Amino acid sequence: MDLLWTEEDERFRAELRAWIDQALPKLPAATKREDWDARRERDTTWQRMLYDAGYAGINWPADFGGRGAALSEQLVFYEEITTAGAPDVGVNFVGLLHAGPTIIAEAADDQRARHLPAILKGEEVWCQGFSEPSAGSDLASLRTRAVRDGDDYVINGQKIWTSFAQVSDYCELLVRTDPEAPKHTGITWLILPMDTPGVDVRPLRTVIGSSEFSELYLDDVRVPVANRVGAENDGWRVAMVTFSFERGTSLVSEMAEARRQLDELVKVAKVVTRGSATAWDDVGLRREIGHAAAELDALWNMVKRTVSEAARTGVPGVGASVVKLYYTELIQRIGDLALRVLDRASLSLDDVFDHSGHFVEERLRVLALTIAAGSSQIQRNIIGERILGLPR
Amino acid sequence: MDFTLTSDQEALQEAVRKLCEGRFPMERVRALAEVGGVDRDLWREMADAGVFSLRLSEADGGAALGTAEAALVFEVLGRALVPGPLVWTHLAAGLVPGAAEGDRVVGGLQRQEEPFLVEYPDAIDVLLAVDDDGLWEVDRSRLSARPVSWPLDPLTPAHVAGGLLRGERRGVPGDAARWRLDGAVLTGAYLLGMAAALTEMSVAFAKERQQFDKPIGSFQAIKHILADMFVRTEVARAAVYAAAVNLDEPALGPPARAVAGAKLLAGEAATLNAKAATQVHGGMGFTWEVDVHLYLKRAWVLDTTFGTADDHADVVAGLLG
Ligand SMILES: Cc1cc2nc3c(=O)[nH]c(=O)nc-3n(C[C@H](O)[C@H](O)[C@H](O)COP(=O)(O)OP(=O)(O)OC[C@H]3O[C@@H](n4cnc5c(N)ncnc54)[C@H](O)[C@@H]3O)c2cc1C
Numbered sequence: 102m103d104l105l106w107t108e109e110d111e112r113f114r115a116e117l118r119a120w121i122d123q124a125l126p127k128l129p130a131a132t133k134r135e136d137w138d139a140r141r142e143r144d145t146t147w148q149r150m151l152y153d154a155g156y157a158g159i160n161w162p163a164d165f166g167g168r169g170a171a172l173s174e175q176l177v178f179y180e181e182i183t184t185a186g187a188p189d190v191g192v193n194f195v196g197l198l199h200a201g202p203t204i205i206a207e208a209a210d211d212q213r214a215r216h217l218p219a220i221l222k223g224e225e226v227w228c229q230g231f232s233e234p235s236a237g238s239d240l241a242s243l244r245t246r247a248v249r250d251g252d253d254y255v256i257n258g259q260k261i262w263t264s265f266a267q268v269s270d271y272c273e274l275l276v277r278t279d280p281e282a283p284k285h286t287g288i289t290w291l292i293l294p295m296d297t298p299g300v301d302v303r304p305l306r307t308v309i310g311s312s313e314f315s316e317l318y319l320d321d322v323r324v325p326v327a328n329r330v331g332a333e334n335d336g337w338r339v340a341m342v343t344f345s346f347e348r349g350t351s352l353v354s355e356m357a358e359a360r361r362q363l364d365e366l367v368k369v370a371k372v373v374t375r376g377s378a379t380a381w382d383d384v385g386l387r388r389e390i391g392h393a394a395a396e397l398d399a400l401w402n403m404v405k406r407t408v409s410e411a412a413r414t415g416v417p418g419v420g421a422s423v424v425k426l427y428y429t430e431l432i433q434r435i436g437d438l439a440l441r442v443l444d445r446a447s448l449s450l451d452d453v454f455d456h457s458g459h460f461v462e463e464r465l466r467v468l469a470l471t472i473a474a475g476s477s478q479i480q481r482n483i484i485g486e487r488i489l490g491l492p493r
Numbered sequence: 494m495d496f497t498l499t500s501d502q503e504a505l506q507e508a509v510r511k512l513c514e515g516r517f518p519m520e521r522v523r524a525l526a527e528v529g530g531v532d533r534d535l536w537r538e539m540a541d542a543g544v545f546s547l548r549l550s551e552a553d554g555g556a557a558l559g560t561a562e563a564a565l566v567f568e569v570l571g572r573a574l575v576p577g578p579l580v581w582t583h584l585a586a587g588l589v590p591g592a593a594e595g596d597r598v599v600g601g602l603q604r605q606e607e608p609f610l611v612e613y614p615d616a617i618d619v620l621l622a623v624d625d626d627g628l629w630e631v632d633r634s635r636l637s638a639r640p641v642s643w644p645l646d647p648l649t650p651a652h653v654a655g656g657l658l659r660g661e662r663r664g665v666p667g668d669a670a671r672w673r674l675d676g677a678v679l680t681g682a683y684l685l686g687m688a689a690a691l692t693e694m695s696v697a698f699a700k701e702r703q704q705f706d707k708p709i710g711s712f713q714a715i716k717h718i719l720a721d722m723f724v725r726t727e728v729a730r731a732a733v734y735a736a737a738v739n740l741d742e743p744a745l746g747p748p749a750r751a752v753a754g755a756k757l758l759a760g761e762a763a764t765l766n767a768k769a770a771t772q773v774h775g776g777m778g779f780t781w782e783v784d785v786h787l788y789l790k791r792a793w794v795l796d797t798t799f800g801t802a803d804d805h806a807d808v809v810a811g812l813l814g
Pocket of ligand 1: 228229230231232234236237238239261262263264265313314469472473474475476477478479482713
């Protein structure tokens with residue numbers, strides 16, 4: 102067991118830090134949450150800057166234009182990006198962390214050539230059209246129908262909770278191609294260009310008040326058969342190839358950011374006053390914050406364990422579900438602590454002082470984490486059945 | 494960075510696991526309650542396996558291994574619930590003659606923790622005390638001691654001691670500080686092993702026990718309790734291993750925060766898992782016959798040594814921001 106970064110890792114860290122220091126000031130300032138065009142512009146500009154500097158696709162293999170970084174370098178990358186306050190993947194989430202890796206693993210060469218460089222350069226934004234009104238946790242029960250007509254599939258149905266749909270160029274779409282087959286075996290994975298006639302995006306308002314996700318209505322939408330990834334009716338397997346990926350890696354930058362936020366919260370607690378004392382003088386509150394910090398430290402070490410295991414064995418270990426379940430519940434408790442520290446300032450999403458509004462917004466945002474990408478209950482089922490071998 | 498066990502570390506755990514399987518099956522562990530918690534021959538066998546001397550230099554009869562290896566060993570001892578003042582004797586190896594070899598059994602306590610409950614009073618040869626000013630060897634002839642007739646944990650017999658004096662100095666404040674860190678991590682490792690054992694025994698029971706014509710492990714209410722037990726254990730494992738590695742590697746920075754987190758999370762994993770295990774076992778869980786209560790009671794005992802959960806949460810908080 103060795104937790105020291107190698108000299109190579111440290112060299113990488115120094116280079117990256119120097120680059121971020123000069124690059125960040127060139128990036129347009131963050132915009133309002135609801136200004137989606139500006140958000141897309143900023144996130145894709147940053148992605149292009151990363152690409153030009155050789156940092157795009159930190160987790161993608163070099164053969165496909167990524168950096169092909171060792172897993173330890175990836176952790177260094179996320180640590181540095183968050184420490185510097187640089188943007189997270191933002192609207193590039195699906196492209197970089199889900200659709201892209203799926204295309205790498207399963208797509209044909211021409212599909213790879215067409216989409217992978219564009220995703221890396223921030224030229225293509227993707228969304229994920231998996232969930233449906235009646236297919237959530239039980240995703241395999243999805244009903245959106247695709248019927249073969251010559252060289253096209255004709256698609257009818259509805260998707261829901263499609264994040265970033267309003268600014269996406271492409272959608273990774275799961276459709277039912279064989280309604281007679283058992284539910285897992287009649288599904289196909291398609292690349293849907295979002296400007297295809299018959300695609301109707303209707304934004305939904307979230308608890309934050311903004312529209313992070315949309316409904317997607319599909320009405321006689323024609324998608325060329327050439328846009329299929331993997332074989333017809335093999336889409337469930339194609340989608341699952343990268344699910345563990347989504348659960349594991351996508352939380353790493355989120356966790357690095359949480360560590361930073363907790364330090365920020367302590368700073369706030371040391372200055373906000375209640376009567377004659379600060380929030381930090383409240384022994385009970387402080388103890389709970391110390392407890393949460395210990396848990397967050399442990400989870401970060403758990404990520405290192407998972408990453409080390411993956412580097413050694415080539416497969417992600419049991420870590421992904423464990424980290425997802427524990428982290429998402431922990432971050433909600435940390436959000437509760439933030440509201441207690443802010444006290445009456447928590448009534449406002451505008452900043453009452455410092456970045457107080459950000460903590461309130463975060464408390465709302467993290468409500469989604471125990472639901473999306475496999476709810477906490479589903480994670481417990483997975484751990485119970487696949488890891489502990491309990492009967493269904 | 495490679496945060497997995499080396500093959501040597503795996504082999505070390507396997508060797509101690511075999512020793513525990515052969516020498517400390519649960520019937521034997523339970524029987525140790527009749528002899529004050531320690532059987533001298535078994536104690537020497539543990540010494541021969543290096544449990545106490547592991548970190549001493551080869552010249553001193555040790556294996557020159559680190560705290561990480563010691564933690565891995567204590568995890569396995571915790572799984573088997575091996576009783577006795579293992580952590581104190583391990584810490585005393587090299588300081589108290591005979592401790593490393595298993596010839597003398599060393600107990601200890603924190604001098605701040607009044608009332609003074611001395612563990613394993615009939616088994617120990619030497620009693621050490623740790624306080625902010627250093628390490629002390631207590632003169633037991635001057636202690637007044639009242640035996641506890643009904644100890645919480647039948648495998649942790651105790652005396653209530655009065656008039657605890659410092660006795661002879663055995664170490665400076667720096668030694669005491671290091672003992673507290675090492676002691677917290679090794680106790681945490683032992684608790685981690687207990688937490689893992691509790692998960693395994695509960696999972697096994699949930700697969701066997703049938704109600705409503707199904708194994709109870711098929712009910713989500715039970716399945717999710719078991720999943721949480723597993724998760725808690727793995728998070729504690731990351732914390733304990735990282736703290737142990739941190740103690741061996743000064744370049745990783747001061748270890749205080751990692752150590753506090755490790756003891757805190759391992760203690761919680763063991764106590765929460767023991768309570769959950771009691772629930773999963775139903776009426777059997779409330780019997781003397783089923784081992785769960787022995788784990789629960791030990792977890793409560795160990796939560797009071799080398800800092801409580803609250804103490805450690807306060808330590809982490811004090812190092813934030
Ligand atoms: C912010 C956000 C962004 C999202 N983005 C996308 C996206 O871009 N693309 C996309 O396709 N989807 C997206 N989703 C959808 C997400 O994957 C689903 O919300 C999730 O799979 C849960 O499905 P559901 O909402 O239908 O809830 P349901 O499955 O109806 O679950 C409701 C409740 O029942 C519980 N439950 C369900 N089944 C079981 C079971 N077997 N055992 C125990 N409890 C159970 C759940 O845990 C939950 O508490 C997003 C969701 C959120 C919140």
